[in-house]
Amino acid sequence: MEVKLAYGRRGLKVNFPDDAEIIRPHFPAALPDEERGLREALYNPIAGRPLHGIVRAGDRVVVVHTDITRATPNRTILPVLLDDLERAGVRREDITLLNGLGTHRPQSEVELRLLLGDVIVERYRCLQHDCNDDRSLVSLGKTSFGHPVRINRIYMEADVKILTGFIEPHFFAGFSGGPKAVLPSLAGAESVFSNHGYAMIAHPQATWGVTDGNPIWEEMREVALKTEPDFLLNVTLNERQAITGIFSGEMLASHRAGCALVKETAIVPVKEAYDVVVTSNSGYPLDQNLYQAVKGMSAAVRIVRRDGAILMAAACEDGLPDHGLYADLLRQAASPEKVLEIVAAPGYEAQDQWQVQIQAQIQKHAEVYVHADGLSKAQIEAALFHPCDDVEQTLTHLRNTYGPRICILPDGPQTIPTLVNRN
Numbered sequence: 428m429e430v431k432l433a434y435g436r437r438g439l440k441v442n443f444p445d446d447a448e449i450i451r452p453h454f455p456a457a458l459p460d461e462e463r464g465l466r467e468a469l470y471n472p473i474a475g476r477p478l479h480g481i482v483r484a485g486d487r488v489v490v491v492h493t494d495i496t497r498a499t500p501n502r503t504i505l506p507v508l509l510d511d512l513e514r515a516g517v518r519r520e521d522i523t524l525l526n527g528l529g530t531h532r533p534q535s536e537v538e539l540r541l542l543l544g545d546v547i548v549e550r551y552r553c554l555q556h557d558c559n560d561d562r563s564l565v566s567l568g569k570t571s572f573g574h575p576v577r578i579n580r581i582y583m584e585a586d587v588k589i590l591t592g593f594i595e596p597h598f599f600a601g602f603s604g605g606p607k608a609v610l611p612s613l614a615g616a617e618s619v620f621s622n623h624g625y626a627m628i629a630h631p632q633a634t635w636g637v638t639d640g641n642p643i644w645e646e647m648r649e650v651a652l653k654t655e656p657d658f659l660l661n662v663t664l665n666e667r668q669a670i671t672g673i674f675s676g677e678m679l680a681s682h683r684a685g686c687a688l689v690k691e692t693a694i695v696p697v698k699e700a701y702d703v704v705v706t707s708n709s710g711y712p713l714d715q716n717l718y719q720a721v722k723g724m725s726a727a728v729r730i731v732r733r734d735g736a737i738l739m740a741a742a743c744e745d746g747l748p749d750h751g752l753y754a755d756l757l758r759q760a761a762s763p764e765k766v767l768e769i770v771a772a773p774g775y776e777a778q779d780q781w782q783v784q785i786q787a788q789i790q791k792h793a794e795v796y797v798h799a800d801g802l803s804k805a806q807i808e809a810a811l812f813h814p815c816d817d818v819e820q821t822l823t824h825l826r827n828t829y830g831p832r833i834c835i836l837p838d839g840p841q842t843i844p845t846l847v848n849r850n
Contacts, residue, residue: 433710435742441818447833452693452842457669465507472676484516489523489585491608499593502544526555527612532750558616577615588656594685596843598725601638604661605682606651623781635843694843700732702830707839714741716748721786723839728789730844736794736829743801753779757810763787
């Protein structure tokens with residue numbers, strides 16, 4: 428049977444054995460009129476005051492948005508949000524759009540225009556967070572976890588703070604959206620490193636679909652609340668990245684409602700582990716590099732047997748990538764066991780350590796093969812994976828080597844497959 432994997436910008440069609448099983452999320456129907464739905468959400472939020480009741484003329488407003496590695500439909504939601512602000516009397520020159528990069532690289536001019544649209548880039552003040560610029564960060568002291576926190580100064584000095592984004596399952600924060608728009612998106616590098624540190628990542632509750640009891644998410648919530656955000660606008664999406672739900676208003680209540688919907692649609696019970704799991708990383712923009720593709724592997728490892736195999740298909744048009752320390756850390760380690768030894772060392776702290784730690788945990792459980800048009804065989808091997816030139820040929824090899832039970836996750840980490848008797 429032919430199955431189309433979410434891969435790059437166009438997908439990847441693969442012939443699978445007829446007895447392979449397919450697991451997809453149960454996406455709700457797309458909204459019939461996205462603009463109308465957004466306007467209604469701004470006027471009738473889930474909790475708290477409507478947006479026009481929060482802002483007034485003369486307010487300095489900061490709107491935080493996600494970067495180019497995320498699928499948030501910024502070009503759909505931001506024009507409606509900005510129009511509502513101006514209708515409420517906020518001057519255009521008092522509005523700042525702030526790209527919540529966390530530790531990611533800044534966007535180029537071309538990328539920023541793709542992300543936001545020419546009209547927004549030309550008419551509004553568009554800034555990009557820099558986690559390493561001491562002058563642009565404000566200290567908030569320490570969290571209850573003992574971690575120092577610094578947050579973007581322009582955001583902190585705004586009269587009105589608006590967070591935007593989309594909600595999907597997240598492999599160590601439970602769900603995206605909500606407080607993640609502050610930590611890690613607007614935090615200093617050290618705050619990201621401590622929130623994503625070895626002990627936090629290793630915590631058993633730091634996983635898909637878990638917020639309460641998850642130390643990573645709970646610290647994100649604590650920091651976000653310290654900054655006193657005024658309004659949240661989050662959306663949920665289907666496999667075509669069309670909006671299926673809009674969650675607006677007070678941050679915690681609206682995010683909780685969005686997470687509940689995603690939980691209902693994304694969690695799929697599985698009775699028995701598979702020998703081989705084939706997954707994607709949900710296609711573009713989520714599979715731009717191998718660093719991001721660890722998320723899809725993390726979804727697959729939930730249902731693959733110990734010493735089984737995972738085959739990841741991610742286009743990786745942005746490479747490993749070259750920016751950040753993901754590739755360097757893997758080259759230094761030379762094996763998954765060495766990765767864990769390095770990042771577990773007392774006091775160790777480095778950008779992207781969380782991603783290599785999760786990757787190593789996955790590789791201790793199963794072998795991982797990678798198909799990526801944007802990477803060479805040497806690059807894949809340097810990242811400690813087995814290269815896969817042809818998915819169908821590799822699949823035949825895996826079936827003969829690991830066993831016949833094959834599962835396909837065409838939408839990658841949009842699905843949270845969960846073993847019913849998982850310990």
